[in-house]
Amino acid sequence: KCPLVVSRTFWGKNIKCVCFYRNALLEADINKLGFSSPAARKTGTTICGVVYKDGVVLGADTRATEGMVVADKNCSKIHYISPNIYCCGAGTAADTEMTTQIISSNLELHSLSTGRLPRVTTANRMLKQMLFRYQGYIGAALVLGGVDCNGPHLYSIYPHGSTDKLPYVTMGSGSLAAMAVFEDRYRPNMEEEEAKRLVRDAIAAGIFNDLGSGSNIDLCVITKGKVDYLRPHDMANKKGVRTGSYRYKHGTTGVLTKAVTPLNLEVVEESVQTMDTS
């Protein structure tokens, strides 16, 4: 008999794996009936970030997939953490959304407590400690970027809780395509326009070469004291406009004969039911 709640003690804290066995049993039942259980919505995605002269540029595509179907053609993957810190999320959409919201909330409380603008390294630590606590079961791969009192910073955070601090990072299923663009054209201390063009091209590489990424390109340019949230920055996949109409003109089909037959109906019962508008 499978236990409903699996309680594991790790790092002195309990993580309750409540749903494992229940979900496995449900899956088996559904499969017996011939259906497949609904796929979790993932952002099979391309996200990237680059540090340039004055700050950080973050970029993301806008496709969210549920299995092989596009669930959202224009979803927002660049999440707000604090006025000077933003975070792109790849992996399970719910996990990235909720994780960034939780850390954003905690960081705001922390910032009120310290009386200072929050630092990117604080957000990094909070995220990595939370993700490590859940041992990779929270499928959130993040690109965290921002500008604080110590300058611009960029981190990539993996679902198991490891982080890397680098001048340019890519994550998601399209990360290999985006990294190819970065490795070719990245230079330290770029100007803002060049950095934006580089990130745009990297995301475009992911969009056009990876099935899990698509639609538009969102950009977020963070500098000291200013954030440009460009959504959309580039509509790379605008829906085409139909060039012709397939409707037939009136009179295309000629009428040969016309016969009118009235139907004799008598009213049997008539009842009025008033709508409850209270």
Place this chain on the structure above:
Amino acid sequence: MLQLCLTVHTFFNLAVITFFYFSRKSASFYTSIMAVEFEGGVVIGADSRTTTGAYIANRVTDKLTPIHERIFCCRSGSAADTQAIADAVTYQLGFHSIELDEAPLVQTAASLFREMCYRYREELMAGIIVAGWDPRRGGQVYTVPVGGMMTRQPVSVGGSGSSYIYGYVDSNYRAGMSKEECLKFTAEALTLAMERDGSSGGVVRLAVVSEQGVERQVILGNQLPKFSTV
């Protein structure tokens, strides 16, 4: 228990066709790390590659992590596990040092690592070499491999690339080498390991920890010592 949970988790994920490339692989340092004692300090070295499966997630990783002013650790195994352990030990050692009001011993740092690695040995995958200098015993190298053993060694190698250089290290190590000789020895050993091990590569990061402090250097790919041209 961990295996069972993982099996159920992957079973649960059957219906999810994932486009997410890194779905079930965590970032790891299957790596080459090394530490050598000399009179007056230690020389530590590591490669710079972090992989998720077959993709190199970070080709310029710094695996030589400062735990205290004159105590470092070389990390191998799972990136997330070793980063979390190193952060925890850094905090504990800093606290301990403030309580003592003096520089902590390298053995203390190694013990803290051992305590954590042994207690959670089922959940962790971390092979760590702790090396540093303290006023009481000078330069020391302690190795805490997977499983949580701790032992002091004059020279220690670790990571997946270490298998290829045990012979080189055993035949070329001599007691009483100078700092420059140790640096050359470490650089050459790590180069040989990186040459043969697919999970190691990038640049060689070296650090000398002694009474005077820490000197770090990086040997880029094209500056690595050359051996055979085969």
